[in-house]
Amino acid sequence: MCCEEREGKKVYLGSITWNDKKLKRPIRVVYQVIERTIEAGGQLLLVPEIDVQVFFTTLTCSPWQVIQLYRDHATSEQFHSELKTDLNLERLPSGKFATNDLVLCAGLVAYNLLQIIGQISLQEPDAPVKTKVNRRRVKTVIENLMWLATRMVEHARQTKLRFGIHSPWFPVFHRIYTVLSS
Structure with a gap:
Protein backbone atom coordinates (compact mmCIF):
# COMPACT_ATOMS: atom_id res chain seq x y z
CA MET A 1 0.00 0.00 0.00
CA CYS A 2 1.39 3.41 -0.96
CA CYS A 3 0.22 6.76 0.34
CA GLU A 4 1.57 10.23 -0.39
CA GLU A 5 1.23 12.14 2.92
CA ARG A 6 2.49 15.36 1.40
CA GLU A 7 4.31 16.43 -1.73
CA GLY A 8 7.67 14.68 -1.79
CA LYS A 9 6.89 12.11 0.93
CA LYS A 10 5.61 8.66 0.05
CA VAL A 11 4.87 6.01 2.68
CA TYR A 12 4.83 2.35 1.68
CA LEU A 13 3.17 0.05 4.20
CA GLY A 14 2.70 -3.70 4.09
CA SER A 15 3.43 -7.11 5.49
CA ILE A 16 4.77 -10.45 4.36
CA THR A 17 4.86 -13.85 6.01
CA TRP A 18 8.22 -15.45 6.58
CA ASN A 19 8.39 -19.24 6.64
CA ASP A 20 11.45 -21.18 7.66
CA LYS A 21 11.95 -24.87 8.37
CA LYS A 22 13.56 -24.02 11.72
CA LEU A 23 10.51 -22.06 12.92
CA LYS A 24 7.54 -23.75 14.56
CA ARG A 25 5.14 -21.28 12.95
CA PRO A 26 5.47 -18.56 10.34
CA ILE A 27 6.48 -15.06 11.43
CA ARG A 28 4.82 -12.00 10.03
CA VAL A 29 7.06 -9.15 8.92
CA VAL A 30 5.44 -5.70 8.89
CA TYR A 31 7.33 -2.93 7.13
CA GLN A 32 7.03 0.80 6.63
CA VAL A 33 9.22 2.51 4.04
CA ILE A 34 9.25 6.31 3.85
CA GLU A 35 10.71 7.92 0.72
CA ARG A 36 11.38 11.66 0.95
CA THR A 37 12.31 13.66 -2.13
CA ILE A 38 11.34 17.02 -0.61
CA GLU A 39 11.94 17.97 3.04
CA ALA A 40 9.09 19.26 5.23
CA GLY A 41 10.39 22.83 4.79
CA GLY A 42 10.22 22.56 0.99
CA GLN A 43 13.92 21.89 0.28
CA LEU A 44 14.40 19.55 -2.71
CA LEU A 45 16.73 16.62 -2.08
CA LEU A 46 19.28 15.55 -4.70
CA VAL A 47 19.17 11.94 -3.50
CA PRO A 48 15.93 10.58 -2.02
CA GLU A 49 16.05 9.92 1.71
CA ILE A 50 14.71 6.46 2.52
CA ASP A 51 13.69 5.40 6.03
CA VAL A 52 12.85 1.72 6.63
CA GLN A 53 11.19 0.26 9.72
CA VAL A 54 10.71 -3.49 10.04
CA PHE A 55 8.73 -5.27 12.76
CA PHE A 56 8.79 -9.04 13.30
CA THR A 57 5.53 -9.98 14.98
CA THR A 58 2.90 -12.62 15.52
CA LEU A 59 0.10 -10.03 15.70
CA THR A 60 -2.68 -10.51 13.16
CA CYS A 61 -4.01 -6.94 13.01
CA SER A 62 -3.42 -4.53 10.12
CA PRO A 63 0.13 -3.27 9.45
CA TRP A 64 -0.84 0.28 10.49
CA GLN A 65 -2.14 -1.01 13.86
CA VAL A 66 1.05 -3.04 14.43
CA ILE A 67 3.18 0.07 13.89
CA GLN A 68 0.99 2.12 16.24
CA LEU A 69 1.25 -0.58 18.94
CA TYR A 70 5.03 -0.64 18.68
CA ARG A 71 5.14 3.17 18.95
CA ASP A 72 2.98 2.99 22.08
CA HIS A 73 5.44 0.43 23.44
CA GLN A 78 9.07 5.54 29.52
CA PHE A 79 6.62 4.90 32.37
CA HIS A 80 8.58 1.79 33.35
CA SER A 81 11.78 3.85 33.37
CA GLU A 82 10.15 6.47 35.61
CA LEU A 83 9.07 3.81 38.06
CA LYS A 84 12.58 2.38 38.23
CA THR A 85 14.75 5.50 38.27
CA ASP A 86 12.60 8.25 39.79
CA LEU A 87 11.31 6.09 42.65
CA ASN A 88 14.65 4.27 42.99
CA LEU A 89 13.18 0.81 42.43
CA GLU A 90 15.97 -0.37 40.12
CA ARG A 91 17.25 -2.92 42.60
CA LEU A 92 14.79 -4.46 44.98
CA PRO A 93 16.04 -4.69 48.58
CA SER A 94 15.61 -8.34 49.46
CA GLY A 95 16.29 -11.81 48.18
CA LYS A 96 12.82 -12.88 49.25
CA PHE A 97 10.05 -12.64 46.70
CA ALA A 98 7.32 -11.66 49.21
CA THR A 99 9.36 -8.71 50.52
CA ASN A 100 10.15 -7.46 47.02
CA ASP A 101 6.48 -7.86 46.09
CA LEU A 102 5.48 -5.66 49.04
CA VAL A 103 8.09 -3.01 48.16
CA LEU A 104 7.00 -2.99 44.51
CA CYS A 105 3.30 -2.68 45.48
CA ALA A 106 4.11 0.25 47.79
CA GLY A 107 6.14 1.83 44.96
CA LEU A 108 3.20 1.46 42.56
CA VAL A 109 0.86 3.18 45.03
CA ALA A 110 3.37 6.03 45.46
CA TYR A 111 3.85 6.26 41.68
CA ASN A 112 0.10 6.46 41.03
CA LEU A 113 -0.38 9.11 43.75
CA LEU A 114 2.46 11.19 42.33
CA GLN A 115 0.94 10.88 38.83
CA ILE A 116 -2.43 12.07 40.19
CA ILE A 117 -0.75 15.01 41.94
CA GLY A 118 1.07 15.86 38.70
CA GLN A 119 -2.20 15.81 36.73
CA ILE A 120 -3.99 17.99 39.30
CA SER A 121 -1.11 20.48 39.14
CA LEU A 122 -1.72 20.85 35.40
CA GLN A 123 -5.40 21.78 35.74
CA GLU A 124 -4.72 25.45 36.50
CA PRO A 125 -2.07 27.75 34.98
CA ASP A 126 -0.67 28.80 38.40
CA ALA A 127 2.46 26.62 38.25
CA PRO A 128 5.72 28.53 37.70
CA VAL A 129 6.89 26.59 34.65
CA LYS A 130 8.56 27.83 31.48
CA THR A 131 6.66 25.76 28.94
CA LYS A 132 3.18 24.27 28.76
CA VAL A 133 3.22 20.50 29.21
CA ASN A 134 0.62 17.73 29.08
CA ARG A 135 2.18 15.55 31.76
CA ARG A 136 4.70 15.97 34.54
CA ARG A 137 7.36 13.36 35.23
CA VAL A 138 7.28 11.81 38.67
CA LYS A 139 10.77 13.20 39.35
CA THR A 140 9.54 16.73 38.60
CA VAL A 141 6.54 16.33 40.92
CA ILE A 142 8.83 15.11 43.70
CA GLU A 143 11.31 17.97 43.22
CA ASN A 144 8.71 20.75 42.91
CA LEU A 145 5.95 19.69 45.30
CA MET A 146 7.25 17.04 47.69
CA TRP A 147 10.55 18.72 48.49
CA LEU A 148 8.85 22.05 49.16
CA ALA A 149 10.77 23.86 51.91
CA THR A 150 8.80 24.11 55.13
CA ARG A 151 9.39 24.61 58.81
CA MET A 152 7.52 22.75 61.54
CA VAL A 153 6.29 25.23 64.16
CA GLU A 154 4.67 24.42 67.51
CA HIS A 155 2.50 27.17 68.91
CA ALA A 156 -0.46 27.11 71.31
CA ARG A 157 -0.36 23.29 71.55
CA GLN A 158 -0.65 22.98 67.79
CA THR A 159 1.88 21.81 65.27
CA ILE A 176 -3.67 20.31 45.33
CA TYR A 177 -4.03 19.91 49.10
CA THR A 178 -7.48 21.50 48.94
CA VAL A 179 -8.57 19.23 46.09
CA LEU A 180 -7.29 16.04 47.73
CA SER A 181 -8.54 16.84 51.25
CA SER A 182 -12.12 17.57 50.16
Whole structure:
Protein backbone atom coordinates (compact mmCIF):
# COMPACT_ATOMS: atom_id res chain seq x y z
CA MET A 1 0.00 0.00 0.00
CA CYS A 2 1.39 3.41 -0.96
CA CYS A 3 0.22 6.76 0.34
CA GLU A 4 1.57 10.23 -0.39
CA GLU A 5 1.23 12.14 2.92
CA ARG A 6 2.49 15.36 1.40
CA GLU A 7 4.31 16.43 -1.73
CA GLY A 8 7.67 14.68 -1.79
CA LYS A 9 6.89 12.11 0.93
CA LYS A 10 5.61 8.66 0.05
CA VAL A 11 4.87 6.01 2.68
CA TYR A 12 4.83 2.35 1.68
CA LEU A 13 3.17 0.05 4.20
CA GLY A 14 2.70 -3.70 4.09
CA SER A 15 3.43 -7.11 5.49
CA ILE A 16 4.77 -10.45 4.36
CA THR A 17 4.86 -13.85 6.01
CA TRP A 18 8.22 -15.45 6.58
CA ASN A 19 8.39 -19.24 6.64
CA ASP A 20 11.45 -21.18 7.66
CA LYS A 21 11.95 -24.87 8.37
CA LYS A 22 13.56 -24.02 11.72
CA LEU A 23 10.51 -22.06 12.92
CA LYS A 24 7.54 -23.75 14.56
CA ARG A 25 5.14 -21.28 12.95
CA PRO A 26 5.47 -18.56 10.34
CA ILE A 27 6.48 -15.06 11.43
CA ARG A 28 4.82 -12.00 10.03
CA VAL A 29 7.06 -9.15 8.92
CA VAL A 30 5.44 -5.70 8.89
CA TYR A 31 7.33 -2.93 7.13
CA GLN A 32 7.03 0.80 6.63
CA VAL A 33 9.22 2.51 4.04
CA ILE A 34 9.25 6.31 3.85
CA GLU A 35 10.71 7.92 0.72
CA ARG A 36 11.38 11.66 0.95
CA THR A 37 12.31 13.66 -2.13
CA ILE A 38 11.34 17.02 -0.61
CA GLU A 39 11.94 17.97 3.04
CA ALA A 40 9.09 19.26 5.23
CA GLY A 41 10.39 22.83 4.79
CA GLY A 42 10.22 22.56 0.99
CA GLN A 43 13.92 21.89 0.28
CA LEU A 44 14.40 19.55 -2.71
CA LEU A 45 16.73 16.62 -2.08
CA LEU A 46 19.28 15.55 -4.70
CA VAL A 47 19.17 11.94 -3.50
CA PRO A 48 15.93 10.58 -2.02
CA GLU A 49 16.05 9.92 1.71
CA ILE A 50 14.71 6.46 2.52
CA ASP A 51 13.69 5.40 6.03
CA VAL A 52 12.85 1.72 6.63
CA GLN A 53 11.19 0.26 9.72
CA VAL A 54 10.71 -3.49 10.04
CA PHE A 55 8.73 -5.27 12.76
CA PHE A 56 8.79 -9.04 13.30
CA THR A 57 5.53 -9.98 14.98
CA THR A 58 2.90 -12.62 15.52
CA LEU A 59 0.10 -10.03 15.70
CA THR A 60 -2.68 -10.51 13.16
CA CYS A 61 -4.01 -6.94 13.01
CA SER A 62 -3.42 -4.53 10.12
CA PRO A 63 0.13 -3.27 9.45
CA TRP A 64 -0.84 0.28 10.49
CA GLN A 65 -2.14 -1.01 13.86
CA VAL A 66 1.05 -3.04 14.43
CA ILE A 67 3.18 0.07 13.89
CA GLN A 68 0.99 2.12 16.24
CA LEU A 69 1.25 -0.58 18.94
CA TYR A 70 5.03 -0.64 18.68
CA ARG A 71 5.14 3.17 18.95
CA ASP A 72 2.98 2.99 22.08
CA HIS A 73 5.44 0.43 23.44
CA ALA A 74 8.02 3.21 23.74
CA THR A 75 5.58 5.19 25.89
CA SER A 76 5.14 2.16 28.12
CA GLU A 77 8.93 1.89 28.42
CA GLN A 78 9.07 5.54 29.52
CA PHE A 79 6.62 4.90 32.37
CA HIS A 80 8.58 1.79 33.35
CA SER A 81 11.78 3.85 33.37
CA GLU A 82 10.15 6.47 35.61
CA LEU A 83 9.07 3.81 38.06
CA LYS A 84 12.58 2.38 38.23
CA THR A 85 14.75 5.50 38.27
CA ASP A 86 12.60 8.25 39.79
CA LEU A 87 11.31 6.09 42.65
CA ASN A 88 14.65 4.27 42.99
CA LEU A 89 13.18 0.81 42.43
CA GLU A 90 15.97 -0.37 40.12
CA ARG A 91 17.25 -2.92 42.60
CA LEU A 92 14.79 -4.46 44.98
CA PRO A 93 16.04 -4.69 48.58
CA SER A 94 15.61 -8.34 49.46
CA GLY A 95 16.29 -11.81 48.18
CA LYS A 96 12.82 -12.88 49.25
CA PHE A 97 10.05 -12.64 46.70
CA ALA A 98 7.32 -11.66 49.21
CA THR A 99 9.36 -8.71 50.52
CA ASN A 100 10.15 -7.46 47.02
CA ASP A 101 6.48 -7.86 46.09
CA LEU A 102 5.48 -5.66 49.04
CA VAL A 103 8.09 -3.01 48.16
CA LEU A 104 7.00 -2.99 44.51
CA CYS A 105 3.30 -2.68 45.48
CA ALA A 106 4.11 0.25 47.79
CA GLY A 107 6.14 1.83 44.96
CA LEU A 108 3.20 1.46 42.56
CA VAL A 109 0.86 3.18 45.03
CA ALA A 110 3.37 6.03 45.46
CA TYR A 111 3.85 6.26 41.68
CA ASN A 112 0.10 6.46 41.03
CA LEU A 113 -0.38 9.11 43.75
CA LEU A 114 2.46 11.19 42.33
CA GLN A 115 0.94 10.88 38.83
CA ILE A 116 -2.43 12.07 40.19
CA ILE A 117 -0.75 15.01 41.94
CA GLY A 118 1.07 15.86 38.70
CA GLN A 119 -2.20 15.81 36.73
CA ILE A 120 -3.99 17.99 39.30
CA SER A 121 -1.11 20.48 39.14
CA LEU A 122 -1.72 20.85 35.40
CA GLN A 123 -5.40 21.78 35.74
CA GLU A 124 -4.72 25.45 36.50
CA PRO A 125 -2.07 27.75 34.98
CA ASP A 126 -0.67 28.80 38.40
CA ALA A 127 2.46 26.62 38.25
CA PRO A 128 5.72 28.53 37.70
CA VAL A 129 6.89 26.59 34.65
CA LYS A 130 8.56 27.83 31.48
CA THR A 131 6.66 25.76 28.94
CA LYS A 132 3.18 24.27 28.76
CA VAL A 133 3.22 20.50 29.21
CA ASN A 134 0.62 17.73 29.08
CA ARG A 135 2.18 15.55 31.76
CA ARG A 136 4.70 15.97 34.54
CA ARG A 137 7.36 13.36 35.23
CA VAL A 138 7.28 11.81 38.67
CA LYS A 139 10.77 13.20 39.35
CA THR A 140 9.54 16.73 38.60
CA VAL A 141 6.54 16.33 40.92
CA ILE A 142 8.83 15.11 43.70
CA GLU A 143 11.31 17.97 43.22
CA ASN A 144 8.71 20.75 42.91
CA LEU A 145 5.95 19.69 45.30
CA MET A 146 7.25 17.04 47.69
CA TRP A 147 10.55 18.72 48.49
CA LEU A 148 8.85 22.05 49.16
CA ALA A 149 10.77 23.86 51.91
CA THR A 150 8.80 24.11 55.13
CA ARG A 151 9.39 24.61 58.81
CA MET A 152 7.52 22.75 61.54
CA VAL A 153 6.29 25.23 64.16
CA GLU A 154 4.67 24.42 67.51
CA HIS A 155 2.50 27.17 68.91
CA ALA A 156 -0.46 27.11 71.31
CA ARG A 157 -0.36 23.29 71.55
CA GLN A 158 -0.65 22.98 67.79
CA THR A 159 1.88 21.81 65.27
CA LYS A 160 1.81 23.53 61.90
CA LEU A 161 3.87 23.67 58.75
CA ARG A 162 5.14 27.10 57.74
CA PHE A 163 5.97 27.72 54.11
CA GLY A 164 8.27 30.44 52.87
CA ILE A 165 6.39 33.54 51.77
CA HIS A 166 8.34 33.61 48.51
CA SER A 167 7.79 29.97 47.54
CA PRO A 168 6.61 29.94 43.90
CA TRP A 169 5.12 26.45 44.23
CA PHE A 170 3.04 27.13 47.36
CA PRO A 171 -0.15 28.20 45.47
CA VAL A 172 -0.03 24.96 43.48
CA PHE A 173 0.64 22.92 46.65
CA HIS A 174 -2.24 24.62 48.45
CA ARG A 175 -4.63 23.99 45.54
CA ILE A 176 -3.67 20.31 45.33
CA TYR A 177 -4.03 19.91 49.10
CA THR A 178 -7.48 21.50 48.94
CA VAL A 179 -8.57 19.23 46.09
CA LEU A 180 -7.29 16.04 47.73
CA SER A 181 -8.54 16.84 51.25
CA SER A 182 -12.12 17.57 50.16
